Structure formats: structure tokens, C-alpha cells
Amino acid sequence: xxxxxxxxxxxxxxxxxxxxxxxxxxxxxxxxxxxxxxxxxxxxxxxxxxxxxxxxxxxxxxxxxxxxxxxxxxxxxxxxxxxxxxxxxxxxxxxxxxxxxxxxxxxxxxxxxxxxxx
Amino acid sequence: xxxxxxxxxxxxxxxxxxxxxxxxxxxxxxxxxxxxxxxxxxxxxxxxxxxxxxxxxxxxxxxxxxxxxxxxxxxxxxxxxxxxxxxxxxxxxxxxxxxxxxxxxxxxxxxxxxxxxxxxxxxxxxxxxxxxxxxxxxxxxxxxxxxxxxxxxxxxxxxxxxxxxxxxxxxxxxxxxxxxxxxxxxxxxxxxxxxxxxxxxxxxxxxxxxxxxxxxxxxxxxxxxxxxxxxxxxxxxxxxxxxxxxxxxxxxxxxxxxxxxxxxxxxxxxxxxxxxxxxxxxxxxxxxxxxxxxxxxxxxxxxxxxxxxxxxxxxxxxxxxxxxxxxxxxxxxxxxxxxxxxxxxxxxxxxxxxxxxxxxxxxxxxxxxxxxxxxxxxxxxxxxxxxxxxxxxxxxxxxxxxxxxxxxxxxxxxxxxxxxxxxxxxxxxxxxxxxxxxxxxxxxxxxxxxxxxxxxxxxxxxxxxxxxxxxxxxxxxxxxxxxxxxxxxxxxxxxxxxxxxxxxxxxxxxxxxxxxxxxxxxxxxxxxxxxxxxxxxxxxxxxxxxxxxxxxxxxxxxxxxxxxxxxxxxxxxxxxxxxxxxxxxxxxxxxxxxxxxxxxxxxxxxxxxxxxxxxxxxxxxxxxxxxxxxxxxxxxxxxxxxxxxxxxxxxxxxxxxxxxxxxxxxxxxxxxxxxxxxxxxxxxxxxxxxxxxxxxxxxxxxxxxxxxxxxxxxxxxxxxxxxxxxxxxxxxxxxxxxxxxxxxxxxxxxxxxxxxxxxxxxxx
Numbered sequence: 001x002x003x004x005x006x007x008x009x010x011x012x013x014x015x016x017x018x019x020x021x022x023x024x025x026x027x028x029x030x031x032x033x034x035x036x037x038x039x040x041x042x043x044x045x046x047x048x049x050x051x052x053x054x055x056x057x058x059x060x061x062x063x064x065x066x067x068x069x070x071x072x073x074x075x076x077x078x079x080x081x082x083x084x085x086x087x088x089x090x091x092x093x094x095x096x097x098x099x100x101x102x103x104x105x106x107x108x109x110x111x112x113x114x115x116x117x118x
Numbered sequence: 119x120x121x122x123x124x125x126x127x128x129x130x131x132x133x134x135x136x137x138x139x140x141x142x143x144x145x146x147x148x149x150x151x152x153x154x155x156x157x158x159x160x161x162x163x164x165x166x167x168x169x170x171x172x173x174x175x176x177x178x179x180x181x182x183x184x185x186x187x188x189x190x191x192x193x194x195x196x197x198x199x200x201x202x203x204x205x206x207x208x209x210x211x212x213x214x215x216x217x218x219x220x221x222x223x224x225x226x227x228x229x230x231x232x233x234x235x236x237x238x239x240x241x242x243x244x245x246x247x248x249x250x251x252x253x254x255x256x257x258x259x260x261x262x263x264x265x266x267x268x269x270x271x272x273x274x275x276x277x278x279x280x281x282x283x284x285x286x287x288x289x290x291x292x293x294x295x296x297x298x299x300x301x302x303x304x305x306x307x308x309x310x311x312x313x314x315x316x317x318x319x320x321x322x323x324x325x326x327x328x329x330x331x332x333x334x335x336x337x338x339x340x341x342x343x344x345x346x347x348x349x350x351x352x353x354x355x356x357x358x359x360x361x362x363x364x365x366x367x368x369x370x371x372x373x374x375x376x377x378x379x380x381x382x383x384x385x386x387x388x389x390x391x392x393x394x395x396x397x398x399x400x401x402x403x404x405x406x407x408x409x410x411x412x413x414x415x416x417x418x419x420x421x422x423x424x425x426x427x428x429x430x431x432x433x434x435x436x437x438x439x440x441x442x443x444x445x446x447x448x449x450x451x452x453x454x455x456x457x458x459x460x461x462x463x464x465x466x467x468x469x470x471x472x473x474x475x476x477x478x479x480x481x482x483x484x485x486x487x488x489x490x491x492x493x494x495x496x497x498x499x500x501x502x503x504x505x506x507x508x509x510x511x512x513x514x515x516x517x518x519x520x521x522x523x524x525x526x527x528x529x530x531x532x533x534x535x536x537x538x539x540x541x542x543x544x545x546x547x548x549x550x551x552x553x554x555x556x557x558x559x560x561x562x563x564x565x566x567x568x569x570x571x572x573x574x575x576x577x578x579x580x581x582x583x584x585x586x587x588x589x590x591x592x593x594x595x596x597x598x599x600x601x602x603x604x605x606x607x608x609x610x611x612x613x614x615x616x617x618x619x620x621x622x623x624x625x626x627x628x629x630x631x632x633x634x635x636x637x638x639x640x641x642x643x644x645x646x647x648x649x650x651x652x653x654x655x656x657x658x659x660x661x662x663x664x665x666x667x668x669x670x671x672x673x674x675x676x677x678x679x680x681x682x683x684x685x686x687x688x689x690x691x692x693x694x695x696x697x698x699x700x701x702x703x704x705x706x707x708x709x710x711x712x713x714x715x716x717x718x719x720x721x722x723x724x725x726x727x728x729x730x731x732x733x734x735x736x737x738x739x740x741x742x743x744x745x746x747x748x749x750x751x752x753x754x755x756x757x758x759x760x761x762x763x764x765x766x767x768x769x770x771x772x773x774x775x776x777x778x779x780x781x782x783x784x785x786x787x788x789x790x791x792x793x794x795x796x797x798x799x800x801x802x803x804x805x806x807x808x809x810x811x812x813x814x815x816x817x818x819x820x821x822x823x824x825x826x827x828x829x830x831x832x833x834x835x836x837x838x839x840x841x842x843x844x845x846x847x848x849x850x851x852x853x854x855x856x857x858x859x860x861x862x863x864x865x866x867x868x869x870x871x872x873x874x875x876x877x878x879x880x881x882x
């Protein structure tokens with residue numbers, strides 16, 4: 001039974017869940033990391049994953065029948081990575097502008113991810 | 119040369135000393151992981167195992183004895199070691215013997231109270247020759263304690279004969295949380311699997327010595343027959359992973375225990391995955407070099423009867439020839455269709471969400487049906503095996519986790535959910551589902567639709583146990599130990615409040631203090647309010663006799679709240695508004711007042727209203743930033759509905775600050791009121807109420823009537839005067855304002871008023 005795991009750093013892993021423990025540490029088999037950009041997604045095969053529980057955001061079982069009908073379009077790995085890079089860049093730029101604007105007004109909003117990892 | 123003696127610059131010596139230390143460390147390492155334990159290279163073993171698995175999946179010789187495959191395994195001991203530790207045993211935390219061990223807190227003594235399950239499964243030991251259980255020194259590693267688990271889920275599965283001592287029903291005597299040598303996190307039967315995996319894979323297994331905890335207080339004859347033992351899921355088992363270099367000789371008692379406790383899942387012949395190994399070989403008990411797991415697997419098909427199996431085993435000589443190693447029949451079959459015995463492995467799924475459980479059972483059913491149909495055709499072992507294999511082939515890595523493991527994890531999670539007062543601990547969850555249930559119930563009443571199963575995960579509820587902390591005492595010692603712990607926290611710092619003298623304070627500080635005091639008052643009142651609001655629920659939950667008391671409490675609290683609001687000044691006739699004003703200046707205070715108003719008596723509420731109206735401009739000014747005054751409108755309007763005309767009149771008076779002396783050209787008060795959303799809305803409300811009373815009430819006093827009329831005249835005059843642009847937009851305009859004004863002004867002015875105040879609908 002395939003499972004989909006969302007990690008704290010935003011990665012999506014899909015694999016066969018083999019083992020868990022009370023901390024939600026997971027052992028995933030034949031894992032595939034799926035990157036989503038817009039409507040496209042790309043899969044990177046990773047093998048066996050052992051995930052530490054504290055990094056798991058959520059975990060759900062994939063309904064194999066429903067898995068086939070998604071509106072998403074699968075693309076090659078290179079392409080999806082490229083798309084991701086572009087997206088990241090765009091985000092960073094807008095973020096920079098935002099921070100700049102706020103600074104001018106005297107406010108500084110701490111970035112969420114830096115907060116997260118003290 | 120000790121380390122300290124070597125100054126840093128004497129490198130050589132230092133290194134040597136270090137080297138010596140290292141040697142020591144190495145020695146220890148060796149003993150635990152190293153050469154002392156197992157000679158074999160874990161990598162090799164691992165590879166062999168992996169090979170084995172591949173071979174197994176391709177080989178189709180279920181019955182085939184092991185000969186060829188036997189070598190492949192190479193080092194069965196390691197495998198065995200691992201497997202033994204994974205013996206399925208009891209319901210871990212609930213086992214009375216374990217608990218017993220916990221509570222006594224004694225270091226485990228041989229032949230004593232401590233559970234052998236833990237010892238055995240958690241420990242690898244080295245056994246030399248005929249060295250037997252009795253000589254095993256106790257292990258301190260396993261002196262762990264478990265918190266008392268109130269879960270009674272597995273009661274029926276307990277083995278009564280194994281209860282050496284009566285179970286405790288109370289929490290540990292000692293106040294502090296019990297010490298765990300093995301962290302709570304480790305799974306029970308595989309208590310050391312996390313540790314062990316590393317150890318097993320390492321060349322040398324752990325060298326901890328364990329007591330062979332015998333629970334064999336009873337002679338063999340008195341114990342349950344092997345049959346029974348077999349069937350008891352909870353019976354403990356000694357699993358000793360022995361290094362292969364040793365050939366232990368087990369007494370037949372030991373063996374009996376081993377076998378007796380073993381729960382084996384029948385292995386599909388083809389499957390050779392390590393986890394399966396564990397179960398099989400575990401039963402064997404004696405990890406002799408000659409033991410061949412494959413052989414055991416071969417036996418799967420044979421299905422020897424339990425009794426026969428046992429007897430055969432017992433009859434075996436100390437160094438059992440492989441051929442005689444019976445495969446102890448597993449009481450719980452993998453798929454429950456190979457043995458007619460009462461199943462054991464009915465997984466405890468009560469904790470699962472109902473929908474989840476349904477799905478799970480459905481799947482199980484499907485599987486079973488699948489197999490049954492397959493088996494039906496085959497009918498014999500071969501048939502079973504092939505069906506197993508098929509399934510396995512689809513996914514050789516499936517079921518890496520035993521059902522027990524899964525149960526264990528979910529048990530832990532359920533434990534975490536236990537609460538003595540779910541309303542307190544988990545308010546939102548409980549409330550949400552209560553609402554859902556109400557909705558569902560309502561729907562059900564209306565329609566006859568299919569009942570949607572919206573049952574929630576039933577969180578375990580535990581009755582609250584009062585624990586009085588008794589400090590640890592040792593016999594014969596004087597006094598008590600002062601030990602602070604979670605259950606008994608000790609005061610570390612003495613924080614003393616020192617009030618400062620008035621002289622020293624500056625004005626600012628005074629102001630600040632006053633504000634702080636107000637904040638404190640607000641907080642106190644808020645807690646009172648929350649309590650009062652909660653009374654309704656408590657009322658419903660309480661018994662008949664308690665109810666009056668509850669009501670009394672509630673009333674008292676309400677009075678307290680009011681006092682807090684107005685500022686307790688019992689001596690004065692007319693308490694000043696100051697206190698109240700302070701509270702109203704703070705946003706939280708305003709919200710507090712809004713929430714309290716419904717609980718207050720009418721006079722008290724009117725009082726509050728008056729005070730507000732009186733000081734409205736001031737409040738408006740202060741509210742400029744918060745803009746939270748409108749929240750008061752609703753409770754105010756409720757209050758208004760109950761007010762008599764006289765009060766309303768005075769209210770208007772307050773609001774408009776009329777009549778005023780002729781000297782003042784403009785009515786600042788009224789202006790301010792009118793220019794503020796809240797003020798205007800409030801004014802409208804009050805006016806509307808007055809009009810209501812006026813028109814509906816037939817026998818109003820003349821006096822009051824006059825007052826009212828006068829006021830209204832003045833008010834309307836003022837309203838006319840005010841420029842339209844200055845007016846705020848009220849929250850709502852009561853419909854009877856037109857009729858109100860029509861009484862006091864002529865038509866022309868009425869029209870003016872209408873337009874100005876947008877009284878006529880549709881103009882907006």
C-alpha cells in the first residue's frame with residue numbers, strides 16, 4: 001500500500017510504508033520523491049528512506065485506483081527540476097521585494113523557516 | 119601511565135596512554151560487539167541472507183530439506199539471534215510480571231520476580247557449554263519500570279498461571295516516574311531490536327548476561343500442557359540468541375518454556391525474509407550450529423500436532439539433531455486458515471478509527487477469501503504454500519512489521535491520548551465531534567437517509583486516580599529523602615513580592631501600576647466569567663443533590679464579577695466610574711463587559727449601561743484605535759429590552775448630555791456620540807426603545823412622559839443642527855425612529871431629519 005508522506009521541508013515522498021514507531025519514524029521502500037510545480041510533476045526514484053518522525057508533517061495512503069486519474073501531468077526529471085528552480089527563484093525575488101518594502105516601513109517580519117529551525 | 123600524567127607535549131606517551139585506553143575500550147567493544155561474541159562478519163551474513171531470500175523466492179521446494187540451503191545461511195546463529203529476540207510474546211506492558219518487576223524496583227534477582235520475557239528477549243548472552251540458566255547473573259540493564267497502564271484491553275489474554283504475584287492496581291508508590299533502563303520507545307518483544315539490529319549485524323553480539331528468569335517455579339507437570347502454552351499468546355518466552363560458537367544445552371525445562379511461549383506464525387515455505395526467520399528459529403531455542411532454519415521451514419508443511427511436536431522436542435537429546443527439530447506448531451497461523459485452533463491473532467483494532475477499521479477488515483476478508491478459494495482447490499499444504507507464495511511474490515517486503523508491532527505502536531499512541539478529563543484536555547476535538555453528532559442526529563430525525571458513520575476515534579478515558587505522593591523512604595534511615603520529580607515538584611525559587619513605597623514612585627510608574635492592576639482585575643474577572651459560563655455544562659453533568667450548590671456558586675461568582683467591574687467600594691454610596699472606566703479603556707475589558715452583561719441582574723446591567731453612556735465621549739476617544747466598542751451593542755440592546763422608560767430616559771440624557779446650560783454653544787458630548795458609529799447606534803437603540811415603550815405602554819407615568827418628551831424635543835433640535843457629513847454610519851437603524859421623530863417635529867423638519875439620518879429606507 002503506497003503512502004504519501006509530506007515532510008517539513010516541503011518534500012513529497014511516495015513509497016511503500018514498511019515500518020513505523022511511536023515517534024512516527026517511517027521506513028519507506030521504493031520511495032519516489034515527487035516534485036510538483038504547477039500542474040506538472042516529476043518523480044525521482046530514491047530507494048529506501050528512513051524518515052525521522054519529527055520531520056513528518058502528514059502521511060496518507062494512496063488509493064491506487066485514484067492515483068491514475070489525476071489532472072497532473074508527469075514530466076521528466078530534468079524538466080521538473082528546471083521548473084522548480086524557476087519557481088524558487090521567482091519566489092525568492094518576490095520575497096526579497098516584500099522584505100524590502102516592509103523594512104522601509106519599519107517592520108520586519110521574521111521568515112517562517114528561520115523561525116522554525118531556531 | 120594514566121592519561122593525566124601525560125602532558126600534552128609528550129605526544130608519544132600520550133598516544134601510548136591513549137592507545138592503552140583504546141585497548142581497554144576495544145576490549146569492551148570486543149566483548150560486546152566484537153570478537154568475543156561472534157566471529158562472523160556481519161556483512162557476509164547479511165549477504166547470505168539476501169541471497170537466501172532470492173533463492174527462496176525462486177525455489178519451489180517447500181518440503182526440501184535443507185541440505186543445500188543450509189549452507190547458504192551460513193551463520194544461522196546471527197539470524198537466530200535476531201529472530202529469537204523477535205519472539206512474539208505477550209502484551210508487553212501489561213504483563214503483570216513486568217509490572218511486578220517494575221514496581222518492586224529491585225534489581226532483578228535470579229529466580230525472582232522479574233519477568234523473564236524482557237530479560238530474554240532483550241538480551242543476547244553468551245552461553246558456554248552446559249552453563250545454564252541458573253548460573254546466569256542478573257542483568258541490570260533490564261531493570262526498567264513501566265508506568266501502570268490502566269488499559270484493560272488484553273485481560274482475557276493473560277495467562278493466569280504466569281502471574282507470579284497479584285497485579286498492582288495503583289500507580290507506582292514512588293513518586294517519581296519510574297526509571298527505564300530500556301527507553302520506553304523500544305518495542306517490547308523486540309525490545310532490543312533497535313539495539314540489536316546493530317549488534318546482530320555487527321560481528322559480535324552483545325555480551326550482557328541475563329538471568330534466565332525462570333518462571334519455572336512450577337514443575338513441569340503442573341504447568342500447562344505444551345498445547346496450552348502454545349496457545350497462550352501472552353506467555354513469555356525465553357529467547358536467547360546465542361552465538362553460534364556456543365552450543366548451549368538447554369534443560370528441557372527451558373525448552374519447554376521456549377516452546378511453550380512461542381507463538382509462531384506459520385511461514386510460507388518460500389519466504390525467507392529475516393523477519394520470518396525470527397519466528398521460526400526462535401522456537402527452536404537452541405541456536406545450535408546445526409540448526410537449520412530452512413529445515414524448520416520445511417516443517418511448515420508438516421503441521422505436526424502441537425503435542426507431538428513438543429514431545430518430540432523434549433525427547434531430543436541435548437544436542438538435537440536437526441532432523442528432530444520439530445517445528446513447533448504455531449498457534450496463530452499467518453492467515454488463520456491453516457489451523458483450526460482458535461485464532462490468536464485477532465489484532466486489537468479497537469483503537470483504530472472506525473472507518474479505518476472497516477477498511478482493514480474488508481481487506482483482510484478479501485485476502486482470506488482469496489486464500490480460501492485457493493486453498494479449497496489445493497486443500498493440502500502445498501496449496502497453502504503456493505497461495506502464500508503468490509502473495510509474497512507480489513511484495514516480498516510486505517508485512518515487515520508484525521501485527522503485534524503495529525498494535526504496540528498504536529497502543530502507545532492511544533496511551534498518549536488517555537485523559538482523565540477530555541473536556542479539559544481536548545476541548546476542541548470533543549466539541550467538534552459533539553456538534554457533528556448532533557448534526558447527524560438531527561439529520562436522522564428528519565430523513566431516513568443512510569446513517570453515515572461519523573463516529574470518531576474514541577479516545578480512551580481514564581478515571582482520575584488521586585495519588586498522594588509519599589516520599590521515598592528507606593527502612594532504617596532517618597528522615598526522608600528530598601527528591602523532586604515530575605509528580606512532586608519542589609519549589610526552587612522563592613519569589614517574594616515586595617511592594618514599593620509610594621514616595622519613590624514617579625508618576626509614570628504609578629500610572630503603569632494602575633494599568634497593571636486593571637489588567638489583573640480583568641484577568642480575574644475573566645476567569646470568573648469562564649467559570650460561570652461553564653456552569654451550565656456542569657449543571658447537566660452533575661447529580662441532583664449537587665445542583666443547588668452549583669447554582670449558589672454561580673451566583674456568587676456573578677456578584678464577584680460585578681464587584682470587580684465596578685470597583686469594590688462597599689462604603690460608598692455611589693462608586694465612582696473610575697474603575698469601570700479603566701477597564702473599559704482596555705480592549706479586553708470591553709469584551710469582558712460584553713460577555714458579562716448577559717449574566718448580570720437588570721439593575722446591575724443598567725448601571726453598567728449608564729456608566730458607559732455617561733462617559734461615552736471619553737470611551738470613544740480611547741477606542742479610536744481598537745474600535746471594539748460596537749461589540750457592546752448587542753448585549754446593550756438586550757439589556758435595553760428590559761429597561762423601563764425612566765431608565766431609558768436617563769440614558770438618553772446621559773447620551774446626549776441634555777439639557778445643558780445655554781452657555782455651551784455646541785453639545786460636544788452629543789456631537790462626539792453622533793460622530794461615532796457605536797455612539798450613534800447606541801443612541802438609536804435607546805431612542806427606539808423609548809419609542810417602543812412610549813407607544814406600547816398605556817399607563818406610563820405622566821412625569822416620565824414629560825421628561826421623555828422634553829428630551830426628545832431637544833434631541834431632535836440637536837440632530838437637526840448637526841451637519842450631515844459629520845454623522846457616523848450606525849450599525850443599524852431601528853425602524854420606529856420615524857414615528858418617533860414625527861411626534862416632535864413638523865413635517866418639514868421631519869423630512870430634513872429623514873434625509874439627514876437616512877431614516878427612510880432606500881435612500882442609502
